[in-house]
Ligand SMILES: Nc1ncnc2c1ncn2[C@@H]1O[C@H](COP(=O)(O)OP(=O)(O)O)[C@@H](O)[C@H]1O
């Protein structure tokens with residue numbers, strides 16, 4: 001499934017979509033950046049409640065297919081601009097990480 | 110590649126907003142050189158952790174990345190407070206990060222262990238009050 005196909009699901013709101021065609025390889029949930037650096041695999045969706053600028057470098061270095069901000073966390077305007085400039089896909093979900101993951105699981109991840 | 114290539118970066122210690130930029134640049138450069146993606150992955154993780162440590166623990170520093178025909182070398186130098194007990198600092202979960210820094214997602218105490226895990230060689234030289242120099246190698250084979 002591509003990020004574009006994923007973003008058509010009602011439980012997700014697109015925040016920044018740069019590369020809609022990227023294939024999703026799985027899902028990782030975590031907020032501590034060193035754990036994400038260690039464990040997230042290329043192409044995975046990264047579900048987190050972190051919304052500061054530092055998530056962009058991590059998503060870029062690990063080549064996450066998209067960041068999903070859980071719990072309705074908002075990405076500040078200036079960080080949205082940076083995400084656009086860096087080509088990082090960001091979506092948001094009003095649900096907590098676990099419920100978001102259950103929805104993703106129903107999609108086959 | 111017969112000649113050694115070197116990239117140097119200044120890592121700003123006051124700016125949490127640009128933290129990780131040197132690592133992102135290194136990744137781009139290594140890609141352009143056609144370095145194996147698995148090697149780039151290891152270098153990215155190790156360098157990112159080292160770069161973040163210079164920002165959050167040492168008021169910034171410099172990063173030198175060397176590319177030769179056997180390995181990628183990373184040398185991170187700072188004039189920060191130094192590390193009092195290196196073996197303690199190497200333990201998973203050990204961190205002196207402040208609450209402010211933890212709120213950003215740093216301070217899991219997994220940086221130095223990650224650097225060790227993803228490199229083939231790692232050496233820490235540190236003097237209290239003088240600074241820290243960390244050298245890492247990622248070999249192609
Ligand atoms: N460059 C550095 N200068 C001074 N202290 C450092 C440096 N790098 C690491 N440390 C010390 O080692 C500890 C462990 O580092 P690390 O494993 O990266 O965990 P974290 O950065 O999450 O605290 C840090 O909390 C800090 O006390």
Ligand SMILES: [Mg+2]
Nearest residue numbers: 158162220221
């Ligand atoms: Mg660290």
